[in-house]
Amino acid sequence: MENLLGLFLNSVFVGNILLAYFLGMCSFVAVSKNMDTAIGLGFAVVFVLSITAPVNWLVFKFLLSPGALRWAGLESIDLSFLKFITFIAVIAAIVQIVEMVIDRYSPVLYTALGVFLPLIAVNCAILGTSLFMVERDYSFIETVVFGFGSGVGWLMAIVAMAAIRTKLRYANVPKGLDGFGIVMIVTGLMAMGFMLFSGITL
Amino acid sequence: MKISQTAAYKALSEPVVKNNPVFIQSLGICSALAVTVQMKTAIVMALAMTFVTAFSSLTISAMRNVIPRNVRMIVELSVIASLVILADEVLRAYFYDISKQLSVFVGLIITNCIVMGRAETYALGNPPLQSFMDGLGNGAGYGSVLVTVAFLRELLGAGKVLGFAVIPQVFYDVGYMNMGFMQLAPAAFIIIGLLVWLQKSLMRSK
Numbered sequence: 001m002e003n004l005l006g007l008f009l010n011s012v013f014v015g016n017i018l019l020a021y022f023l024g025m026c027s028f029v030a031v032s033k034n035m036d037t038a039i040g041l042g043f044a045v046v047f048v049l050s051i052t053a054p055v056n057w058l059v060f061k062f063l064l065s066p067g068a069l070r071w072a073g074l075e076s077i078d079l080s081f082l083k084f085i086t087f088i089a090v091i092a093a094i095v096q097i098v099e100m101v102i103d104r105y106s107p108v109l110y111t112a113l114g115v116f117l118p119l120i121a122v123n124c125a126i127l128g129t130s131l132f133m134v135e136r137d138y139s140f141i142e143t144v145v146f147g148f149g150s151g152v153g154w155l156m157a158i159v160a161m162a163a164i165r166t167k168l169r170y171a172n173v174p175k176g177l178d179g180f181g182i183v184m185i186v187t188g189l190m191a192m193g194f195m196l197f198s199g200i201t202l
Numbered sequence: 203m204k205i206s207q208t209a210a211y212k213a214l215s216e217p218v219v220k221n222n223p224v225f226i227q228s229l230g231i232c233s234a235l236a237v238t239v240q241m242k243t244a245i246v247m248a249l250a251m252t253f254v255t256a257f258s259s260l261t262i263s264a265m266r267n268v269i270p271r272n273v274r275m276i277v278e279l280s281v282i283a284s285l286v287i288l289a290d291e292v293l294r295a296y297f298y299d300i301s302k303q304l305s306v307f308v309g310l311i312i313t314n315c316i317v318m319g320r321a322e323t324y325a326l327g328n329p330p331l332q333s334f335m336d337g338l339g340n341g342a343g344y345g346s347v348l349v350t351v352a353f354l355r356e357l358l359g360a361g362k363v364l365g366f367a368v369i370p371q372v373f374y375d376v377g378y379m380n381m382g383f384m385q386l387a388p389a390a391f392i393i394i395g396l397l398v399w400l401q402k403s404l405m406r407s408k
Binding site: 019020021022023025026081082083084085088089092123124126127128131132135174175176177180181182183184185187188189191192195 | 235236275276279280283284286287290291305306309310312313314315386387388389390391392394395396398399402403406
């Protein structure tokens, strides 16, 4: 249990998927202009990550990893090189399904998250989490926690950034640095702040 | 007609300087900054990225008249993903150490906005050769940013260029120190921010 809590806190703070691994930068820069959309996209990422990471774990474990096809009598087959294309297809499919399900059962949620869902399919953070989970050899439970934690970390980063950018509108940014440049520098400072957590061990 | 006036040449040269995908369009910074701690990994990443962008543009452009409009995203993704798998397998076979260091970031080329963006906005509407050049140019423009950031980080952070120590011992003797901060993630963000500032100021003064 403590182990899982540690993994969760680690994926939220120390190994923040955006600030430490640079994943999901494109939508981070584009969407953090506005607080409401930042929160919407953030929650959509948490939602999709919590579903795709475990599903991709199952797909990898029972279809792709070396010897995974034992149940079908094909022991010597190793399909792990197909993981990129499979994961991205799974993610795209899940995003599509989630969109349809929300549209059918919760119109309120759909108006809040609907526009962001297609964007998410090509968000590096989603694919990155699935690839990290394979590389770090997580168990199923760990993957669930890691997927959720990464999403929460991303949500926190984008909401904090949106708040900073609201204030930044009144700041006197040097010409040429405004826009993309200052966003990068502020992100750098934020990443520095998050690094302070790395001294904490659980 | 001089070579510098052909459409193919323009498609190649424009994204390198004038319309750099990272600085001007602020695309594709996503994942790749993580590999800029050392120049070696950055160069390999830049090459892999250029390869994928160029050949995905070529392939998609060659198929542009037969791809049905509403499934084009899936088609583009499968083309890109196949090329990335190819690049990854080659790296793993011939440069195992570097491939280990690049870890998941080669795979993340799939979701890099530049590749998808070029396929969507350029390759779908232009002939194959021109699209290939456009892909090559965008890959090179992106790669040049990556290598510049890596050069600064490696030089200031470890006093090395491509693994060779370039800062003479004399400097260290009189108290010069490597900046450990440059090896950490936040430094990459800040360097990119400063480079954007430099680029914009240079563009304006022209």
